[in-house]
Amino acid sequence: MSAGLQDEVEARCRKLAEQVAGDADENELQALILGLGQLHDQRALGPLLAVKDHPSAAVRRATAEALPMAMVIGEKSSDGVAALIDLSSDKNAEVRDWATCSLGRTLAADKEDLRVFYDTDQVRTALAGRLDDTDAATRAEACAGLALRQVADVVEPLRRELARPDVGRVPVIAAEAIKSAELYGSLIALRSWWTRDPELLERAIRACSPGDV
16 A cells, blocks of 8 residues: 555544544535545444444445455454444434445445355345345345345245335346345246346346346
8 A cells, every 4th residue: 555545544543533623514524524434444344343433324324335445454444344343223214225235236246255245144144134124225235135145045035025116226226136046936926017227127028138147
């Protein structure tokens, strides 16, 4: 790491701590948190963990988004995993949504050598716990996180999400990932009206085609 980047990480960590202590505006805190996460530096994890219980839901949401970006060393990120699990049951639906996305899709997309740290029974249990969430976006992210980890039990909850009249992209992403023929009919049914991402839908249909699985 260059000295310049090292100095920038340390400076942003100090500024975040100072702004939290000074009761800064939540918009400024959000920007600081996301900017710190985007440096993709493990040293940012501690300062981010320190704000995960902030009274502002907007700040907690930003923290849920930023945390996985700082979890670049798996063996040093168990506290980050625990924080995301905690945030995934936050009282605020948007916080739950982002935390479940970070825990599920974001960490699942990490490098092969990090899977041992981010595909654990603890993580899978936390994701499964959100399958019956009152918030549809959070349920969809839980489905996607489990599908990307090839958890077969997600098929039936995912079928329910695909049947919703307001189904978004995430359940279709999950279907493409799990490649289950049991979802083929649900995906075919979307062809007549679902226009959010036709290319994604066709990929999911091919992935779940009975002839290909």
